[in-house]
Amino acid sequence: MSVAPVTREPLHLRVNEVPSWSEAIMFGFQQAMLCLSGLLVYPFLVSEIVCAGDATVQLRVQLIAATFVSCGIATIIQTTFGLRLCVLHGPAMAFLPPLLAYKALRASECPYTEKDYVDTEIWHERIQEISGSLFIACITFLVIGGTGLAGALARLIGPITIVPLMILLTTSIVPTIEVKLSLHWISLVMLVSVVAMAVYLEEVRIPVIYYSFKKKRTITTRIRLFGQFPYLLSILLVWFVCYLMTITDFEPVGGQARTDKNVTMVVLRESPWFQVPLPGQFGMPKWSMGLCLGYVASCMSSVIENIGAYDLLARVSQQKAPPKNAINRAIMVEGLGSMFASVMGVGTGVTTYAENIALIHVTKVASRTTMQIAGVLLILLGLFTKMAALLASMPDALVGGVLMMGISMIAGVAMSNLKVLLCLGILRESDDK
Template sequence: MTKIEDLTLNQTKKEKDASRSSPQLLFGVNDVPPSTYTAFLAFQQSMISLSGYLMFPFLISDLVCAGADTAKLRVYLIAATFISGGIATILQSTFGLRLAIIHGASFAFLPPLLAWSNLAENKCNLGPNDVVPEEEWKARLLTITGSLLISSFVFILIGAIGAVGFFSRHVGPITIVPLMSLLALSTVPSLERQLGMHWISIVELLLLLLFAIRLEHFQVPIPYYSLKNKRFQTARAPLFGQFPYLLAIGISWFICWLMTIFNLIDDQSPVSTRRNITQGLVAEAPWIKVPYPGEFGAPKISTALCIGFCASALSAMIESVGSYKMSARVSQQGSPPRNNVNRAVIVEGLGSFVAASLNVGTGITTYAESIALCQLTKVAARITVQFAGVVSICLGLFTKFAAVLACIPDPLIGGMLCLGMSMIAGVALSNLRVVNLLLTRNLAIMGFSLLIGLTVPLHFETHPIDSGHSTLDQVLNMLLSIKMLVGGLIAFTLDNVMPGASRTDRGLADEGEDDGPLDGFNLPDFLDRAFQALPFLRRLPFIPSKSHRLLNSNGGKDTNV
């Protein structure tokens, strides 16, 4: 063994030892905290997902070019996003992975959407005050819906045949780093457009950085009256670190309101609270409305967008498998068993299908922020995210709430998107800690993938393919303009073909090297008994075998991903 390999292995062992000696959880996966504590933690989890739930409705409403109907469409999309995210969270924590993870809109589906919207026939040159025929923007939205419905079966198929193990064994940090970095870089044009609307977006971005980084651990004194002691007392909580998005949006929105009432800006300014497109929006919105499939008509399919979404589904799945392992470590469980991971991917597919059916415009993925919150609060109880899912569904049904959020000025969404993409890029780069960066092979593959992932899409955006076959041209031009797809595919191919590095050098874990309790992954008893009563079901890769059930009940060791 070389010195470098020895050093890397020692580092990996130290990380494992550190995770094993992490502080004891206040509440484990199967524990049930007191009801008031559960409600508070569920509210926190819901607020953590707020930024992700908000950004996509704003982006989708712009991409479909709804014109004067943009604000009303946003109300619907926000409500549908909350409902689909809540349903996916409940399904995942109850029948899927069974750990405390929040689910919501996936940014992995954004690059195909941006590439599709940049095609000549889909470009939007109209503003939010222009009148656009309803059938035009509905046709665009239904095309996104139909293509997403097809691609959601990629999750279900891969989970059902048990192919997740293949991806987890062959997709490592050298593939993930370029792929996720290019995902963040692909949003730069949208960021520039939204941040350039008004300087308030920079103010919000600075507030986000201040709250999320500089004041993350600052304990804010909160006075309250104690009925037990019959006097006022003070509690302390890291409010800035737990609610950075909520606080930054609130303060920035308040500044926009002040500028509006003192007539410091024009009523048609993008930050005005008296804009035509949002005036009367809250008053006109119904109190309660249930989004349903087919509300805008029958779905349509774009071959190019469908293939792009299928590639995004693979990227989202790779990202989620990494989140599953991270959640297991935070929850002080062993590596997720293969049947749980397969089932979790199937549930993500079902969640994406629900989101597509409700015309949300994107698939579903795990939110790493919820895992970080579990680590911060030392509470990994499943019941907290199940309750958070119920809260999200209730907020989505309460349409007045969605209407209030739809009134947020566009530049403020730009600030949220900027920090969100920065976090995605940062998390992607953090994967390098387990890669041997002293090997020229690894550096060359990642650098080459990033460079070609930027160059090839730029070339085909300016020099599109023209073979005379319109459908083929559209498919190829769109696929070759997706930076994440081009760079990720190159990185995956080179990392698995080029010799000169061991699995450890590539940042890939050896199979079966992690152990720990597995009781948190158990299905509900009634469901487990039903599966065990039907022997043919136990052969399916997403159903726990009898031996797996016995091992889990004893906290034993099983075949892991």
């Protein structure tokens, strides 16, 4: 049975090609903005889990800054010394189930709201426990990568392995999504906005006018604005709607969609313009046996998920499948990045973002230089504390819509792996006939 050869569109920039500075900054900024919503979810969740009371917003600012810096450093190391492909790292959803279980077990110890004062030692101790447990669990990455087990597993991991794992991961986060969506109806507006831009308006091209210094004249071009920045544009749009609802008093005082909460405004006003997040900023890490074992399971599932992502990234980048030594090296770098994130208090390990792989497929830009630029931009955003404070002021209800769409995309990508099995079944049935 003959199979037609697969034709592939040529890449605009290959893996080791270095673009001009203007192109590198533009493509790097695009990749950084694409993962922005994913980077914001964890600081919001962790700040609630540790029961910080009236210090919740201030803690979010610190966690957002730490998350940006950690993911930026991990991205630069992975693209330079690890897998050496166009990889961007962000917080891994695989580490969320242990955190949710930890929250449920200690729920009775946190009767406070965001308006109540909570002793700093109480929530610092929780962050220390989360950080220490995660740090010890991340040794799993180093063991699996250092012993060569990751490279050996790459031959055994296929759709039947990945799909059930990813489905279980997404369904375990549904209760958290339900809580966020129930805060306010604006979360549904957020969800509809993201779906509309990412699905229905994806191919719509918006005219953009700019001045070219090279040609010394204004130039009009059309770009797929909605298709390239659906998350970012949706967040800005719905956030602006919340602002309009606030200034017109359409949303009552104290409502979940208001943007002028007293604590938020105080934090935004008093946050420094520039601050370096340091390891151990919440104190010496401690550890919990139960939480550590939960994180070990998350590390194992993250390894399987990442091995599948590496193969997909190689195919999108028009490269051969990563060799065993590259996979082992990449898993070890993921472990180091996750360890660094743990001591920064982020509360999660890092992983390869599938959304950024999809953007590579769309833009045909696979140069790892662009991801290194994206890593630098993430670090700068983390150091610019006013920006972190501004992002922390986003209403909680908006996070529900973003998280819902992100989890749906992960589940969709997981289910799409089954089409390979379906095609194989059809081919075998045709051969038998």
